[in-house]
Amino acid sequence: MSLAFNYRHLYYFWIVAKEGGMSRAAARLDMAVQTVSAQVRELERDLGCQLLKPAGRGLALTEAGIAALQQAEHIFQIGEALPDLVHAATRVATVRLTVGIADGLPKLVVQRLLQPVLETPDLRLVCHEGEMADLLADLAVHRLDVVLSDHPAPFNPHLKVHNHPLGTSGMGWYAPEPWHALARDGFPASLAQVPVLLPTTHSTVRARIDQWLAQRGLHPRVAGEFEDSALLETFGGSGLGVFPAALAVQKDLLLRHQVRLLGPCEGVEEHYYAISTERRVEHPVVRQLLGSARRP
Numbered sequence: 001m002s003l004a005f006n007y008r009h010l011y012y013f014w015i016v017a018k019e020g021g022m023s024r025a026a027a028r029l030d031m032a033v034q035t036v037s038a039q040v041r042e043l044e045r046d047l048g049c050q051l052l053k054p055a056g057r058g059l060a061l062t063e064a065g066i067a068a069l070q071q072a073e074h075i076f077q078i079g080e081a082l083p084d085l086v087h088a089a090t091r092v093a094t095v096r097l098t099v100g101i102a103d104g105l106p107k108l109v110v111q112r113l114l115q116p117v118l119e120t121p122d123l124r125l126v127c128h129e130g131e132m133a134d135l136l137a138d139l140a141v142h143r144l145d146v147v148l149s150d151h152p153a154p155f156n157p158h159l160k161v162h163n164h165p166l167g168t169s170g171m172g173w174y175a176p177e178p179w180h181a182l183a184r185d186g187f188p189a190s191l192a193q194v195p196v197l198l199p200t201t202h203s204t205v206r207a208r209i210d211q212w213l214a215q216r217g218l219h220p221r222v223a224g225e226f227e228d229s230a231l232l233e234t235f236g237g238s239g240l241g242v243f244p245a246a247l248a249v250q251k252d253l254l255l256r257h258q259v260r261l262l263g264p265c266e267g268v269e270e271h272y273y274a275i276s277t278e279r280r281v282e283h284p285v286v287r288q289l290l291g292s293a294r295r296p
Contacts, residue, residue, distance in 0.1 A: 007075075009043035012036055013051060014072040017065065021058045097285045098126045100135035102149035104203045105272070106229035108249040108256075113148055113166055113272060116292035117285050136161060139277055146286045147275040151204045162279045166272040166293040169248035171205065171265040176239050180260050183242060187263045188216060195223035195241035202227045208268045209244055233257055246270050 016025040016036065026033040044051050051065035061069060097117070101110055110127075117123065128135070128144065132153070138144045140159055147153075152163035173191065175183055183190040191213070199206050213220065223241040226232035236243040237257025244265055245253060253259050274290060281287050 009039050009046070010068070010072055011076065012039040013043050013065075013068065014076055016040055016052070016059070017061060017069045017072075094122045094124045095120055095285060096124045096126065097283070098128070098143070098145045100138060100144040100147035101127055101129040102132050102135060102147065102151075103129050103227070104199075104229075105148055105150045106233075106246060106249070106270075108229075108233070108252045109150075109169070109246055109270070109272065110148060112248060112252075113293075114289070117289050120285055120288070123285065136275070139275065142277070145276075145283050146281075146289070149273050149275060150270055152273050153275045161275050161277055164274040164276065164281075164290050164293075166274050166290075168269045168271050169246040171209070171244050171268040171270060172247045172250070173242055173262040173265060174236065174245055174250075174253055174259040175242040175262050176237055176257070176259045179239070179242050180262060183262055188218065191220045191242065192218050194220070196220040197224045197226065197232055197236050197241040197243040198222055199229065199232060199244075200225045200227045203229075205244075205268065205270055209265065212265055212268050233259075244268075 012025070012029070015029060016022060019025040019028055022033050022037050022040075026036045029036060040052065047064070047068070049064040050062050051068055052059045053062050053065075054060075097120075099114070114125070118125070128138070132147075132149060132151075135144065135147045135149075136153055136156075136159060139147050139161065148166075153159075153161045173183075173188070175194070179194050183194045198209065201207070224232075224235060226235065229245075232243055233245060233253060234257065235241075237253075237259050242262065247261075247264065250261055274286070274293075276286060281290060
């Protein structure tokens, strides 16, 4: 039997169950009682069980009927909502922006980079985080509109992509209490006296931080290494240790994790890039993103 007949028969049964009898259901449907009854019997034959049973002058649901009614309620409630959902979809023209986020890029920086486009009317933002190679592969087949990264895409003769600089930020050292009170005097030498948290070597900035420490003869006790920048900031804020992060997110770190800047990590910068398959970008929101980066 076709699905159309299934749902038509189920609909008549649903009305009978809600109205409590064949006569009232027939009146609501503006159909003959015999026609409604025949449709319900057809559904019972297809399901192989009785759904309704006599109860005094009316009808009552069997156990199978109760189960069928529960499913019918879900089905027809969704069906009744369908026209409104379809009309709403035609009224609102959404602008979809699908962004790949390189897993080494700090999450607070991602939010700041995307901030200029977040108020685009009817924007639907979709973000995927992953390894650079996987993101570039998805970009090449247009599953992504743009990739954000802390380093440019490596040269690949088989993959034509373009790197668009979005800006830079200096790095600084942040500390929660009580480490801030202990390390603020004598910084940066004081870093040797407090536990330090670092990004893993997965991050492009890690080598520059190690070099900065070595140039100053500092060999701090590394209490933790984190591939995910959000975890690094969270554990730092919880009191595990002092950690480096972009100066551009100083206010955000204070607000979210109650950590304060100890001092700058002079000469160490993070660089941010948008990577596209086009030199002349056509996606309107990506163009807006690149344009905002070029403004002073």
